[in-house]
Amino acid sequence: xxxxxxxxxxxxxxxxxxxxxxxxxxxxxxxxxxxxxxxxxxxxxxxxxxxxxxxxxxxxxxxxxxxxxxxxxxxxxxxxxxxxx
Numbered sequence: 340x341x342x343x344x345x346x347x348x349x350x351x352x353x354x355x356x357x358x359x360x361x362x363x364x365x366x367x368x369x370x371x372x373x374x375x376x377x378x379x380x381x382x383x384x385x386x387x388x389x390x391x392x393x394x395x396x397x398x399x400x401x402x403x404x405x406x407x408x409x410x411x412x413x414x415x416x417x418x419x420x421x422x423x424x
Contacts, residue, residue, distance in 0.1 A: 355361060374382075
């Protein structure tokens with residue numbers, strides 16, 4: 340029953356209702372928890388990229404000094420430039 344392998348449970352149910360013999364099919368195995376090797380590799384690559392990005396961001400911000408905007412005074416006012424002729 341290839342329909343079961345394609346997540347077509349309704350087709351399997353219909354076949355059984357119309358007289359299909361489930362005992363003639365091969366062993367039923369739940370493969371929903373199995374991850375394809377290419378999917379696992381893709382996830383590993385994504386995890387490595389995320390870790391590298393997080394490390395780069397942490398290194399970039401670790402050398403910076405935090406400035407508390409609430410306690411800092413406003414910048415001094417500038418005098419307008421005078422033009423002398």
